[in-house]
Amino acid sequence: xxxxxxxxxxxxxxxxxxxxxxxxxxxxxxxxxxxxxxxxxxxxxxxxxxxxxxxxxxxxxxxxxxxxxxxxxxxxxxxxxxxxxxxxxxxxxxxxxxxxxxxxxxxxxxxxxxxxxxxxxxxxxxxxxxxxxxxxxxxxxxxxxxxxxxxxxxxxxxxxxxxxxxxxxxxxxxxxxxxxxxxxxxxxxxxxxxxxxxxxxxxxxxxxxxxxx
Amino acid sequence: xxxxxxxxxxxxxxxxxxxxxxxxxxxxxxxxxxxxxxxxxxxxxxxxxxxxxxxxxxxxxxxxxxxxxxxxxxxxxxxxxxxxxxxxxxxxxxxxxxxxxxxxxxxxxxxxxxxxxxxxxxxxxxxxxxxxxxxxxxxxxxxxxxxxxxxxxxxxxxxxxxxxxxxxxxxxxxxxxxxxxxxxxxxxxxxxxxxxxxxxxxxxxxxxxxxxx
Numbered sequence: 001x002x003x004x005x006x007x008x009x010x011x012x013x014x015x016x017x018x019x020x021x022x023x024x025x026x027x028x029x030x031x032x033x034x035x036x037x038x039x040x041x042x043x044x045x046x047x048x049x050x051x052x053x054x055x056x057x058x059x060x061x062x063x064x065x066x067x068x069x070x071x072x073x074x075x076x077x078x079x080x081x082x083x084x085x086x087x088x089x090x091x092x093x094x095x096x097x098x099x100x101x102x103x104x105x106x107x108x109x110x111x112x113x114x115x116x117x118x119x120x121x122x123x124x125x126x127x128x129x130x131x132x133x134x135x136x137x138x139x140x141x142x143x144x145x146x147x148x149x150x151x152x153x154x155x156x157x158x159x160x161x162x163x164x165x166x167x168x169x170x171x172x173x174x175x176x177x178x179x180x181x182x183x184x185x186x187x188x189x190x191x192x193x194x195x196x197x198x199x200x201x202x203x204x205x206x207x208x209x210x211x212x213x
Numbered sequence: 214x215x216x217x218x219x220x221x222x223x224x225x226x227x228x229x230x231x232x233x234x235x236x237x238x239x240x241x242x243x244x245x246x247x248x249x250x251x252x253x254x255x256x257x258x259x260x261x262x263x264x265x266x267x268x269x270x271x272x273x274x275x276x277x278x279x280x281x282x283x284x285x286x287x288x289x290x291x292x293x294x295x296x297x298x299x300x301x302x303x304x305x306x307x308x309x310x311x312x313x314x315x316x317x318x319x320x321x322x323x324x325x326x327x328x329x330x331x332x333x334x335x336x337x338x339x340x341x342x343x344x345x346x347x348x349x350x351x352x353x354x355x356x357x358x359x360x361x362x363x364x365x366x367x368x369x370x371x372x373x374x375x376x377x378x379x380x381x382x383x384x385x386x387x388x389x390x391x392x393x394x395x396x397x398x399x400x401x402x403x404x405x406x407x408x409x410x411x412x413x414x415x416x417x418x419x420x421x422x423x424x425x426x
Contacts, residue, residue: 015420019413023372023395030373045397083419084412097320104314111412112419151422159236160243176422178414182236184258192426194418198409199297199324200232201391205407206296206325207228209364209389213405 014055015082020045021055022078029071037068084111089150091174092118093165094157095125095135098180098198102156103130116150138165142172151175159183166193227268228295233258234265235291242284250281297324302363304387305331306378307370308338308348311393311411315369316343329363351378355385364388372396379406 024045028036038056042049056062059081061074079085092099095118103118119138120126128135136144144150153169155162155177162183169177170191177192179185182199237258241249251269255262269275272294274287292298305312308331316331332351333339341348349357357363366382368375368390375396382390383404390406392398395413398406 009424010420012417012420015417016410016413019395019410019416020397023412024397027373027396046399047397082416083423084416086419088419088422097318101314101317101319104317105310106314106411107310108411108415111415113415152418160240176418178418182232183240184233184237184260186259190425192418192421194414194421196409196411196414197229197232198319198321199236200229201407201409202321202324202326203232203295203297204225204228205365205389205391205405206299206301207223207225208405208407209301210296211222212403 010058014058017047017051017055018059018078018082021052022075022082022084025069025071025075025078029075034071035064035067035069036071036074037066040068086112087114088112088152089148090115090152090154090178091141091144091150091169092133092154092156093120093138093169094118094155094161095120095122095130096156096158099154099156100125100130102154102180103133105131113152115154116148117144138168141168145173153177155179155181155185157181223271227271230260230264230268231272231291231295234268235288235295235297238282238284238288238291242288247284248277248280248282249284249287250279253281299325300327301325301365302327302329302361303365303367303391304329304354304357304363304382305346305367305369306333306351306382307331307368307374308333308335308343309369309371312367312369313338313343315367315393316346318344326365328367329361330357351381354381358385358387366390368392368394368398370394 038052039049042052059077061077090113092115115133118133118135119141120135121138125135126137151174153174155166157165159181162181163185166177166185166187170187175191179193179195182197185193251265252262255265272290274290303326305328328346331346331348332354333348334351338348339350364387366387368379370378372394375394376398379390379398379400383400388404392406392408395410
């Protein structure tokens with residue numbers, strides 16, 4: 001049991017939906033609305049009202065009869081709950097095309113993710129900075145870990161290096177790998193993997209485009 | 214019925230898995246292996262062998278007894294099937310942080326996606342180029358569509374503009390929106406939406422990191 005998850009483990013689909021609720025509730029706050037009902041939220045974003053109420057019950061917020069949820073506290077609770085208001089430090093592995101693009105400010109720091117350094121074996125990029133983030137030789141990673149509080153590794157290496165570098169990152173002490181490669185990497189528990197394959201999303205989009213949704 | 218989808222509509226989970234198979238099969242090709250069995254592929258990437266065989270049956274490829282699938286033709290078939298070997302042109306809407314990062318070479322052209330122009334209302338970025346892609350005033354979009362073959366719009370605008378710009382893009386003739394905003398946008402069918410919310414993935418990762426997988 002934890003203060004943040006009073007009702008135990010939360011289903012991943014709920015966690016995936018909460019950022020969409022948060023984005024919408026911020027829009028509502030921007031136009032000066034003070035309360036939002038689960039019915040309105042549900043209608044606005046196209047989710048079932050009972051689903052919205054259930055999802056929000058996990059974050060220990062309940063709406064008031066008739067007026068619904070108070071917008072400002074709900075934003076704070078959601079941001080805190082989703083980890084967006086904490087500082088999570090990350091290292092990036094692989095400063096090639098995709099990695100370099102991610103180093104340009106994606107706005108991820110608004111969501112609590114701060115990339116502190118990037119590692120690459122290529123002498124052509126080592127020593128450079130992108131958006132204030134230094135690119136270091138990958139051999140410096142273990143030394144950096146001795147004094148750092150970084151827990152997350154962002155994996156943007158070439159496909160044939162993905163498994164090896166993921167293992168190296170976890171052996172060095174990282175607890176989570178945000179995997180942008182299209183490789184199913186395997187790392188020892190309790191370290192966790194979050195896959196974000198832009199290419200898989202592209203494939204799905206191309207398919208919908210050609211054959212319909 | 215279509216030449217590309219001889220067995221009818223393919224389940225989205227299959228389409229999501231195929232790019233992972235493709236990435237792995239390319240690795241196998243790189244080390245000079247000529248055949249791969251569904252058993253090996255399944256074991257290497259941690260999917261059930263019968264699932265692999267079923268998924269690959271959709272692309273009208275069948276393995277040979279004992280030796281399995283011939284690697285090089287399988288790569289061609291998968292790339293063609295997934296649309297990665299075709300040229301898909303796209304416009305990007307919103308050249309702010311996330312949009313500008315996506316304009317830096319993500320390597321998406323290897324997967325058939327070519328960003329031809331970006332649109333933004335901000336005079337500070339209009340007229341600039343990122344990675345050879347011109348940033349134009351958003352008012353120029355309808356005119357550009359008169360002579361273009363672009364079908365895909367990449368949506369990286371601020372949250373409060375997401376719905377409006379998505380509608381504008383579809384009214385202008387785009388058929389697919391790759392939505393990077395955390396907003397559930399609604400557009401008229403047959404146009405389709407592909408959501409890629411980095412923030413939702415971040416939330417899931419933060420949660421796994423804190424509470425386990």
